[in-house]
Amino acid sequence: xxxxxxxxxxxxxxxxxxxxxxxxxxxxxxxxxWYRQTLGQGPEFLTYFQNEAQLEKSRLLSDRxxxxxxxxxxxxxxxxxxxxxDSAMYLCASSSPPTDTQYFGPGTxxxxx
Amino acid sequence: AQTxxxxxxxxxxxxxxxxxxxxxxxTSESDYYLFWYKQxxxxxxxxxxxxxxxxxQNATENRFSVNFQKAAKSFSLKISDSQLGDAAMYFCAYxxxxxxxxxxxxxxxxxxxxxxxxx
Numbered sequence: 610x611x612x613x614x615x616x617x618x619x620x621x622x623x624x625x626x627x628x629x630x631x632x633x634x635x636x637x638x639x640x641x642x643w644y645r646q647t648l649g650q651g652p653e654f655l656t657y658f659q660n661e662a663q664l665e666k667s668r669l670l671s672d673r674x675x676x677x678x679x680x681x682x683x684x685x686x687x688x689x690x691x692x693x694x695d696s697a698m699y700l701c702a703s704s705s706p707p708t709d710t711q712y713f714g715p716g717t718x719x720x721x722x
Numbered sequence: 723a724q725t726x727x728x729x730x731x732x733x734x735x736x737x738x739x740x741x742x743x744x745x746x747x748x749t750s751e752s753d754y755y756l757f758w759y760k761q762x763x764x765x766x767x768x769x770x771x772x773x774x775x776x777x778x779q780n781a782t783e784n785r786f787s788v789n790f791q792k793a794a795k796s797f798s799l800k801i802s803d804s805q806l807g808d809a810a811m812y813f814c815a816y817x818x819x820x821x822x823x824x825x826x827x828x829x830x831x832x833x834x835x836x837x838x839x840x841x
Contacts, residue, residue, distance in 0.1 A: 651833050709817075710769060
């Protein structure tokens with residue numbers, strides 16, 4: 610069990626560019642979550658997958674954001690036409706029954722210039 | 723919608739002393755889970771302790787224990803014998819236990835309490 614991993618750990622981009630982040634959950638976990646954390650705030654829920662199905666999306670997830678989990682294993686979060694307001698830490702977590710306790714990855718810190 | 727409030731933005735404690743971090747929440751549900759997570763500087767979020775609302779007994783994990791007051795919707799974290807490694811941001815989080823669609827799995831977090839441990 611290697612824990613949840615995220616790549617890259619840091620991303621600096623210019624406004625208007627597209628970025629993609631990857632999350633690899635704990636191998637036996639069938640549920641995967643994305644959260645966004647801005648400075649001085651707690652994480653906010655973005656979206657959730659059960660296996661490959663995206664079962665919920667927050668209203669925070671504008672149409673510039675898209676997430677996939679094509680084979681029910683790793684997931685990607687893409688942000689198109691980035692804005693300065695997208696600058697944040699993007700956290701991934703995974704869980705499995707019966708407890709569904711969520712275990713978090715180290716996060717990807719996005720800076721939009 | 724559920725909300726979680728942590729009224730102490732910052733707390734400090736002397737090494738080896740005890741500190742209590744406060745958390746209140748608002749929900750109309752009767753069945754849910756509560757969590758405390760720790761986020762050290764530039765490091766990932768770690769689960770500290772978990773409490774099921776249907777259990778009256780307060781959860782304990784080594785030096786960490788909670789005081790769960792369901793009627794008051796209060797969930798405080800007590801850290802005993804504080805250590806330098808306990809310095810971190812602590813987040814209280816809520817999760818519904820109601821199984822309908824996907825929304826029950828998301829965590830709702832408070833804004834966090836920054837704990838400083840003084841040697």
